[in-house]
Amino acid sequence: MSNRQARHSLFPAAVLWDMDGTLIDSDGLWLAAERAVYRESIAERSGAAVPELSAVAERALEGASLPECARVLKAEGVTLPQEAIIERLVSTVEHELVAGGGIPWAAGAVALLMSLVEVGIPSVLVTGTPMRVARHVLEAVPPGSFAGAITGDSSLPAKPAPDRYRAAADMADANIKDCLVFEDSGTGIRAGLAAGATVVAVTDLARIPAPEDSRYRRIANFLGLDAAKLAQLRKCW
Template identity: 40%
Template sequence: MRSLPLPAAVLWDMDGTLVDTEPYWMASETALASRHGGTWTHEQGLQLVGNDLITSARIIKAQTGVPGTDEEIVEQLLAGVVERVRTQGAPWRPGALALLARLRGAGVPCALVTMSYDVFAGAVLEAAPPGTFDVVVTGDQVERGKPDPEAYLTAAGRLGVDVTRCVAIEDSPPGVAAAVASGARTIAVPLLVPIEAQEGLSRLRTLEDVGVELLGRVADGDVVDDFEPAGRRGSR
């Protein structure tokens, strides 16, 4: 068996990938619309998955008439979601914490790359083991949100690693587009929104039982796709 190098780093999206906080966001969006006499549906909420917060605020404003600046709408959404994390906990996606522990044990650096703002990322990180992430890049630290690759390139730059030797883990189309555009080897673990197959993209149904070896294979150029018919997909 060939000996594979470890990834230079693993770059993690947060909402929907590390933690299943999308229901928290949708509840906050619904509450915001309701306070101003509007309505907000699950289908409308799906439009926002993976977007940067300013884009999400503009969509909410256009579709509900909620008053205020984009920044004020973002602040209200964040307040609702942070409160839910602190009172209800961080709902980790299956296998995420175990994989983070395996990577830490193998000495592979990890970065959190999220379009959520620092105040919310901090609330989630408070619930994670100390030292889980070497670098944190949030949506209020970059000029251009996903699907632009700036956040991923920023994370790799802060870690001092070649982004093309990194593995990014994402759950949404905008996030996948950002990771792929950065040059990182990308794994999609879809949650609420399907991720279509594309050349070079790995797709997993879950992070449960995923090991460092699989990430090493992906970093080395292998593509693993749990959604392809049997006989065509890679194995773990």
């Protein structure tokens, strides 16, 4: 019997995880890379002191797809081609993630993943980060933690479109309406809600913590959560 047919309890049929700023503490790596690309590009052209990346731009970069990040940086004055911007960002973040001495897991995330495995609830990673970076995370989790992953290499429309979360539910053989999404960014939260999932905003690692909103719940981190507690909390969702 499939997850679609079998889910009649308060347990989610599947848990769909955003990666950066949710599963791992990596938003700071992306922001540092974005700032570096901006500073280096502007300095090379002007030779003068370079102003900081604007707060408006940094807000627009939060949770954005890589092509959107490139567009924002170009609008701020970066003259590199889109492909070059994306490559600089990805290579910088991959290097820092690998050189950092271990994956910077969100508090309680790995324990929750293992609890879900124990009760047979599948997890799927849904991230705008390409597989060349996401694979380091997938290789570091306990075997069987993820039933699959949808990464930035996907041809599906990027968040905030709902397509990737709906595809992730299909990958887990679950109805999206019975799935729980963990997200940290406004972009990702909108994607999960548009897909029809139950959304939980995780605030501890977010660049810009999600505001209070009746459409979703907020938690600080995953500490103390397991599959049973997710089922208890879902009574309120």
